[in-house]
Amino acid sequence: MSSDLSSHGEVAIPDASGAGDPIPDPGLPPHEPRLTDVDEQAAKRAERQVATLFGLAALLIIAFVVAYLVVPRHAAFLGFGASNLALGSTLGLALLFIGVGAVQWARRLMDDHEIVEERHSSSSSEQDRAEAIAVVRQGADESGIGRRTLIRRTLIGAVATLGIAPIILLADLGPLPGNKSAHTIWRRGTRIANDVTFKLLRPEDLELGQLVNAVPLTLEDLPEGKERNNARAKASVILVRMEENQIRALPNRKNWGVGGILCYSKVCTHVGCPVNLYERVTRHVLCPCHQSTFDLADNGRVVFGPAARSLPQLPIMVDADGYLVAQSDFTEPVGPSYWERG
Amino acid sequence: MSSATPKAVSAPLEFLDERVGLAKLVKSNLRKVFPDHWSFLLGEIALYSFIVLLLSGTFLTLWFKPSMQEIVYNGAYGPMQGLHMSEAFASTLDISFSVRGGLLMRQIHHWAAMLFIGAMTIHMLRVFFTGAFRKPREINWLIGTILLQLGLIEGFTGYSLPDDLLSGTGLRFVEGLIRSVPVVGTYVSFFLFGGEFPGDAIIPRLYPIHILLLPGLILALVAAHIGLVVYHKHTQHTGSGRTNKNVVGYPLMPVYMAKAGGFFFIVFGVTALMGALFQLNPVWIYGPYNAAQVGAGTQPDWYMGWVEGGLRIMPNWETHIAGFTISWNIFIPGVGLLGLLAVVMSIYPFIERWVTGDNREHHLLDKPRNQPTRTGFGVAGMTFYGLLWIGGGNDIIATTFHLAINDITWFLRIAIFIGPVIAFMITKRICIGLQRRDRDKLLHGTESGIVMRLPHGEFIEVHKPLPMEQAYELAAHDRQEPLDIGAGVDHNGVEAPNRRILRLRARVSRFWFGDAVQKPTAGELEAAHTHGHGHDDGHGELEAGESEAHRPEVGAGSGKTPT
Numbered sequence: 001m002s003s004d005l006s007s008h009g010e011v012a013i014p015d016a017s018g019a020g021d022p023i024p025d026p027g028l029p030p031h032e033p034r035l036t037d038v039d040e041q042a043a044k045r046a047e048r049q050v051a052t053l054f055g056l057a058a059l060l061i062i063a064f065v066v067a068y069l070v071v072p073r074h075a076a077f078l079g080f081g082a083s084n085l086a087l088g089s090t091l092g093l094a095l096l097f098i099g100v101g102a103v104q105w106a107r108r109l110m111d112d113h114e115i116v117e118e119r120h121s122s123s124s125s126e127q128d129r130a131e132a133i134a135v136v137r138q139g140a141d142e143s144g145i146g147r148r149t150l151i152r153r154t155l156i157g158a159v160a161t162l163g164i165a166p167i168i169l170l171a172d173l174g175p176l177p178g179n180k181s182a183h184t185i186w187r188r189g190t191r192i193a194n195d196v197t198f199k200l201l202r203p204e205d206l207e208l209g210q211l212v213n214a215v216p217l218t219l220e221d222l223p224e225g226k227e228r229n230n231a232r233a234k235a236s237v238i239l240v241r242m243e244e245n246q247i248r249a250l251p252n253r254k255n256w257g258v259g260g261i262l263c264y265s266k267v268c269t270h271v272g273c274p275v276n277l278y279e280r281v282t283r284h285v286l287c288p289c290h291q292s293t294f295d296l297a298d299n300g301r302v303v304f305g306p307a308a309r310s311l312p313q314l315p316i317m318v319d320a321d322g323y324l325v326a327q328s329d330f331t332e333p334v335g336p337s338y339w340e341r342g
Numbered sequence: 343m344s345s346a347t348p349k350a351v352s353a354p355l356e357f358l359d360e361r362v363g364l365a366k367l368v369k370s371n372l373r374k375v376f377p378d379h380w381s382f383l384l385g386e387i388a389l390y391s392f393i394v395l396l397l398s399g400t401f402l403t404l405w406f407k408p409s410m411q412e413i414v415y416n417g418a419y420g421p422m423q424g425l426h427m428s429e430a431f432a433s434t435l436d437i438s439f440s441v442r443g444g445l446l447m448r449q450i451h452h453w454a455a456m457l458f459i460g461a462m463t464i465h466m467l468r469v470f471f472t473g474a475f476r477k478p479r480e481i482n483w484l485i486g487t488i489l490l491q492l493g494l495i496e497g498f499t500g501y502s503l504p505d506d507l508l509s510g511t512g513l514r515f516v517e518g519l520i521r522s523v524p525v526v527g528t529y530v531s532f533f534l535f536g537g538e539f540p541g542d543a544i545i546p547r548l549y550p551i552h553i554l555l556l557p558g559l560i561l562a563l564v565a566a567h568i569g570l571v572v573y574h575k576h577t578q579h580t581g582s583g584r585t586n587k588n589v590v591g592y593p594l595m596p597v598y599m600a601k602a603g604g605f606f607f608i609v610f611g612v613t614a615l616m617g618a619l620f621q622l623n624p625v626w627i628y629g630p631y632n633a634a635q636v637g638a639g640t641q642p643d644w645y646m647g648w649v650e651g652g653l654r655i656m657p658n659w660e661t662h663i664a665g666f667t668i669s670w671n672i673f674i675p676g677v678g679l680l681g682l683l684a685v686v687m688s689i690y691p692f693i694e695r696w697v698t699g700d701n702r703e704h705h706l707l708d709k710p711r712n713q714p715t716r717t718g719f720g721v722a723g724m725t726f727y728g729l730l731w732i733g734g735g736n737d738i739i740a741t742t743f744h745l746a747i748n749d750i751t752w753f754l755r756i757a758i759f760i761g762p763v764i765a766f767m768i769t770k771r772i773c774i775g776l777q778r779r780d781r782d783k784l785l786h787g788t789e790s791g792i793v794m795r796l797p798h799g800e801f802i803e804v805h806k807p808l809p810m811e812q813a814y815e816l817a818a819h820d821r822q823e824p825l826d827i828g829a830g831v832d833h834n835g836v837e838a839p840n841r842r843i844l845r846l847r848a849r850v851s852r853f854w855f856g857d858a859v860q861k862p863t864a865g866e867l868e869a870a871h872t873h874g875h876g877h878d879d880g881h882g883e884l885e886a887g888e889s890e891a892h893r894p895e896v897g898a899g900s901g902k903t904p905t
Contacts, residue, residue, distance in 0.1 A: 019585055019706065019818040022864035023784075026810045028583030028590065068442055074418070080619075081445060088446045088618020096611030102604025106597050117375040117589050119575055119705060122478035174533040174543075181528065181538070195634055213634065224426065225412040226542040233539055233633035266634060271518025271653070271672060272539070273511060274636045288638045289511065290654045291737060291747055304748055306653060306671045308660030336518035336672070338528045342665040 028114065036108045046108040053101030060094035181341070182333045184216075184235040186314060191217040192263070192324040195236065201324045203258050206241040209280040213266065214239050216326070234334055236266040236274065237314055239324070240296050242283055248298045256315040258324060263314040264300050265334040268292055270307035272336045285311070308337065376598050377578040377591035381468045386602060387461035390609040391454045392564065398451040399553065405441055407433040408549035410505065410542035419626055427505075427630035430545050434504040434625055449617035455500060457613060459493045459645040466490060466687075470720050472707035474577045475691045476700070482570045487687040489563050491680070492556055494645055499552040501623065501643055505545055508623070510631025511640050513544060515653075522672035540633055579707050580818035582811040586705050639738060644731075651733025652679045655754045679730070686723075697850050699825060711780070712819045714773035715854045721769040722762035729758050770857065777859035780816045783808055784862050785870040817861045825851035 019025060036043040067086035075082040124132070145152055192201050195213040198220055206212060214237050222228040244260040256262070264285075266274045273289035283297040292305030300311030312334045315327035333341055347355075358364040376382075409429035415422050417432060418439040437444035466486060469475055475483035498516075502509045517539045520531040536543030575589045584590045592598060628637060642650050652675030659670040694716065695701075710717040732739065733754045740747040787805035794804050808816070827848045832838070862870070 018820045019580065019814075021817070021821070022862060022867050023810075023814045023817045025585065025818075026582045026814055029811060073440070073442060083442055084445045084449075085618055087443050088449075088614055091446075092611045092614030092616075092618055094611070095607045095614055099604040099607030099609075099611055102600045102607065104604075106600035106604070110597050110600065112592070112597075114590050115373070115375050115593055116583070117575065119587050119589060121703060122574060170533070174536045177528045177532045215634070226410070226537075229412075229540055229542075229633060230538045236634035270658075272514045273640070274634050276636060277638060288636055288737070289515065289640055290650075291751070292658075302658060305751075306656050306658050308658040308669065308671050336521050337660060337667045337669045338521040338531075339524055339526075339666055339668070340528055341667045342662065 028116070031113050034108065034112065037112075043109060046104070050101045050105045050109070053097045053104065057094040057097040057101070060090045060097065064090040064094065177340070181335070181338060184329055184334060185218055185222075185231050186216050186235055186326045186329045187218075188326065188328050189319060190326045191319070192237070192239065192316065192326065193217040193220075201239065202322050203261055203318060203324060206239060206261055208241055208243070208260070210241055211278040211280075211285075212239045213237075213276070214263075233272075234267065237263050238266050238275070238278075238285065239263050240278065240283070240285075242297060246283065246297050250299050253299060253313065253315070255317075256313055256327070258316055258318055261316070261324070262296060263316045263324075263326075264294075264296060265312040265314065265330060267335040268307060269302075269309040269311060269334075270305070270336060275311065371572075372595045373593040374572070374575075375589050375591045375593055376576050377584075377589060379579055381472075382576065383605065384461055384465035384468055386605055387609055388458055388465055389564065389568075390606045391458040391461060391613065392560065393606065394454040394610050394613050395451060395458060396557065396561075398447045398454060399557070401447045402437060402444075402451060403553055405433055405437045405444065406430070406503070408503065408546050410540075410545050422626065422629070425630060428545070430503060430505040431625070431630045434506070438626065446614070446617045449620075449622060450613050452501070452622050453616040453620070454613045455497050456644060457609075459490070459497055462486075462490050462493055463645070467720065467724070470690075471710040471717060472577070472579075473704065473713060473716070474707055476704040477695065478574055478703050479570070479577075480691045480695075482567055482574070483691050484688055485563050485567050485570070487684065489560060489567065490687075491684055492560050492563070494680075496552065496556040496560065497643060497645060499548045499556065502548055503545060503552060504623075504625050505631050506625035507628040507631050507635060507637055508625070508640060510540065510633070511636050512642060514539065514633070519672055519676040522669040522676060524666075524668055524673070540631070575705070577705050577707050580709075580815050582814050584706065586703070589705070639741075641735065641738070647734035648727050648730035649676065649679050649734075651730035651736070651754070652676070654736055655730075655733040655751050655758065657755070690719075697825075697847065697854050698822070699847070706818065708819060711773040711776040712858075713822075714770045714777070714858055717773050718766040718770040722766040725765035726758065726762045729754055729761050733758075774857055774859055781859055781862055784813055784816055785867065819861070821860055822855045822858055823860065824848065824855045 036046050064087060067083070067090055071083045071086045073083055077085055140146055192214045193199060193216070194201060195215045198215075198217065200217065201212065201214060215232060216235050219228060219231055219235065222231055239261055241259075241261045244257075247257065247260065247262065249256065266276070268275050268287040268289065270287065270290055270292045273287050275285045275287045275292075275294065277286040277288055278284075278296075279286070283295065284293050284303060285296055286293045287305070287307070290306050292307030293303045294307070294311045295301045295303050296311070300313055302308065302310060312330045312332050314330055316324055317327050319325045355364060407429045411429045412426055413429055413432055415425050415427050415432050415435065417423070417436050419435050422435065434448075437448055439445070469483065469486070498512070502513050502516075517531055517535065520534065521527045523530065532538070534544065534547070535541045536547070576591075578584050578589055578591070581590075592601075629635075641647070653672065656671050656675045659674075661668040661670065708716075710720075733751070736747055736750045736754070739745065740750055787807045790804045790806045792804040793801055795801050825848045827844045838844070
């Protein structure tokens, strides 16, 4: 290869003779004239072609303005939004024509003799390096940063301490978690309501094999916006009804259901998507985000997918008025795992 | 300036030159040479789509309201009137339905974002496979890896802003991901979201990150990236007249001003046409975000698909130690894969430099075949990425091809380890095969398709000599033989102190270059030409039974390369 490329280090570089070995460089091939170089008519044609593209672009911009003013906002055309289609296609084609015109001009008409430019090594010369070091040394000497260690150390200390300021300023970004993640608004006696209509649910409202999305009725008491949304994100549940003899409840969960109706958290224990794809034959519920699958007849156990923990179950009962209510809050945190969860 | 220039032009130029020394800048830069190759356009596409993003994004900020304040919608889109939603979502609907050209700009912005990351990714592959990351361009490679990752985050923050059902689900995933970080996860999540999920702070907080902080960083890094390209001058492919010490191509003015400038308009035009014709992210179909709802077939934008796939195929491992929980099932694919991408990409040029011990500057690009091991690694990486990406769509694949999602997931869990190894081996073999063919062509020329019968009855295929330019191009790369560290003992038979590292390096070097086919030496070339078509080119059976005496004549009419 070339002479200015030297190697460092104690190990010999593998032989790399590169270009020219074993076949010598024949040099740049001779310039081949294009049709437009030798035929004046062809050059004229190319010029007209480019000019036509630019002219069409200008016309399309005018069409764009007309479309903006004339095409009604909500009209449809061939299933497209007419305004979007008209504006986009005129603007897009105008831009495309300008671009194609310019490229065509360069390819057909501009001089196409290849130019050779020499490269220089990216590094500075030895002399430049020496001079650079001298300049830095001189500056350092004149400042006295090397000698005056007290100044140097206190400066480093001050600037390092300064780094604390922006970090401390960010402390008000959020409250500390506390044990908020461990609780929801479910309490003993909280009534279970349909999640859209807030209609209260009785056991007889659920048919065999049915799944109902539900929320605590107390959600309605919370102000709209952040508070209600945050509460909903944790307290949403699904109610399912199955044959009582199909339920394989853990010993301590024997009385958590009402006549074959079980209630589970709707928040996937993986990363928190709502689980909502229910297969009534297998009584499995699947999370549409990452396909974690839970067996609702078997305490919400994970049967497939990346979720590690069972779907938390909400113990329910029927109150004096015959409505489905919670026996208590969830007995474990709902949603994705976290460090302090234990 | 020149006296022939009209005063209307010369006066402002003179004004500028007297103040900023314009003439010097113009003189040294305007005729800068850039080489021509289609693969050099990939980086340009990334650059231009970024400019399209800045333009269309600025338009969108004029109407978008980054607020999670809940309002009742009474805008132009009938089906959602009366619904409760955030101001962010309502203003996105307004941009789509009430602002003329608003939907077009939204769709241009989103398409350009997909194109930006796609072009960066393919540009990165081009740079990798041609070895353009080698000295002196390692720093630019690092800037590129940072740009790619900033692009991923920028894209994610962007599609999280409209506060539709899909974007909220994406944020839910991010919250779960952050929570999986040991020790600090819960705190980081509460600080980012201003409390519990979803809260009302995340969109106002992502907004300045998306429209100011990240674009500013990207813009600064893009400027540095291009500045370094100008300083180093562009790499070029091998070819006659193109050496490591020159750059052959066309000047910035006028050719590349027209070509590159024109190409910007082409990229902008194509994104505008896509915005006009291809609908994407129809948020009015998804509806406003509700933490209790999710659409089936929920998918992130394509560039997050591989992380999504990692999350889907990861086994459900979770560890409980001393009252604390570590969610490997989320942490490994979520945080680990992004970290893996960053680390592997960043250190690769330095690993290869260590193995080769090569400290020279490289301005000529490699043909991927001439670096079988590097190319094998690249394809293995692409296979790894591709398998994860398939995992990200496992539900779509299951429903489209009527397969069991469990089978797809299990297949991928195994293939993710085996696939890249197989891809590496196959790619390396293909590269070596291509190298053999190149060597063969150099030694014996190309097959002409003309079969000739010799007077004594032998059939041979006439080989045509390679044109000089082609022959030169096939042989212009470095010879890369494994590192020879010698005996490594001094006069007294004592091993050098760094011998162990050297031995390791030699072993890695053997793995890297041991199987590569070397181009012929001048001697081999000479022998092949004087000896006629040799026996090592696979034509042996045609000549079976022939005596040596015929060879020179045969050789004259066949198997000739130039020189």
